[in-house]
Amino acid sequence: MSPLPFPVRIAAGLVVTAVEQVRELPRHAVELPVTAVSQALQVSMRLQQTVTELAIKGDRALGTLRPVDDVPSWATFDDDLPAPDPLAPADLARPRPDDTPRNGTVSTLRPARAGIPIDRPERPARASNRPDATAAAPAAVPEYPTLTVPQLRGKLRALDVDDLSDLLAWETAHENRPAYVTMLTNRIATLSQEK
Structure with a gap:
């Protein structure tokens, strides 16, 4: 085929x-x-x-x-936070990331640079940690009781050591919030060191 x-x-x-x-x-x-x-x-x-x-x-x-x-x-970053002092005890040289005191007491929150006095009145005995609605706010920053940490940080540069000490005294007497106490203490230390 x-x-x-x-x-x-x-x-x-x-x-x-x-x-x-x-x-x-x-x-x-x-x-x-x-x-x-x-x-x-x-x-x-x-x-x-x-x-x-x-x-x-x-x-x-x-x-x-x-x-x-x-x-x-x-x-x-916030340049107000001081560099760690190599001569300071490690416990107090810098704040913890969560802004809580190392041993939890206000008296140990003095800046690592010794010799910076911070006058604090004794905290009155209260039933709660909430601020008294009738308590006068600090004169330097009247809105202080309502400020958040970032809002307060923005106002710190305009304040002197006396104003910061007043804020710290008010904070420790009323709310005693660790983040606020640490921030104010660090700013006082920074300004005192610059003098």
């Missing part, structure tokens, strides 16, 4: 392929949405990778033209 001509064989192959595709059509119809979504996600991820690579190359190129600061301007 002689072989059929080449174009006839190609046509027969196309017909068989078409029949196979028609038989697989229900399965492909179900898979089509999944395949389409998958391909769209792949294209999206490739595009994101390309854009990111371009941004990295751009950063490198611009970095050679303009040096970047080691410490960004927004990453500043």
Whole structure:
């Protein structure tokens, strides 16, 4: 038997392929949405990778033209906190991260730099630690009883040692909040050291 001509064989192959595709059509119809979504996600991820690579190359190129600061301007910290004194006892050299006193008593909150007197009246006996609504607020900062720690920190630079001592005396007599006592004590120590 002689072989059929080449174009006839190609046509027969196309017909068989078409029949196979028609038989697989229900399965492909179900898979089509999944395949389409998958391909769209792949294209999206490739595009994101390309854009990111371009941004990295751009950063490198611009970095050679303009040096970047080691410490960004927004990453500043409260410069009122004194550096640890190497001669001071480790317990009192710096406040704890949670701003609580090391041994929990107010009398030990004197700054690590010895010789800085802080006059504190004795705390009156109270049934609760809540401030008395009729108690006069400190004259230097009348709104002091309602200030949060960040709000108070913003006002400390404008106050002198006498005003800070008044605030500290009021705090220890009324609320005696460790974070406030520590912040005021540290600021008094900083100002006293600058004199």
